[in-house]
Amino acid sequence: QPFDWRNFAVLIGGLLIIGIFYFIPAMSNLFVDGILRSALFAGLFAFVVIKAKLSDEIEALWQKMKHRFAGGH
Numbered sequence: 145q146p147f148d149w150r151n152f153a154v155l156i157g158g159l160l161i162i163g164i165f166y167f168i169p170a171m172s173n174l175f176v177d178g179i180l181r182s183a184l185f186a187g188l189f190a191f192v193v194i195k196a197k198l199s200d201e202i203e204a205l206w207q208k209m210k211h212r213f214a215g216g217h
Contacts, residue, residue, distance in 0.1 A: 150198045157192045161185060 165185060171177035193199055194206050 153196065154193065154198050157196070157198075158189060161188055161192070 162185075165181060168181070171180070190202075193202055197203050
């Protein structure tokens with residue numbers, strides 16, 4: 145099986161975030177609205193995936209980035 149419970153959790157998390165964003169009123173400028181919504185979605189989705197440790201690859205990348213930016217060699 146290539147899929148496990150984490151794949152389902154990522155799907156449900158993404159759908160919940162989309163549901164939340166549905167209720168946020170749209171801005172008058174389509175481009176600014178699209179950029180802001182995309183950035184907020186990506187940030188919130190990444191936060192959920194990292195905090196819930198839903199992907200081993202993302203977790204390894206996050207630890208590497210934390211180590212690099214924290215000044216560790």
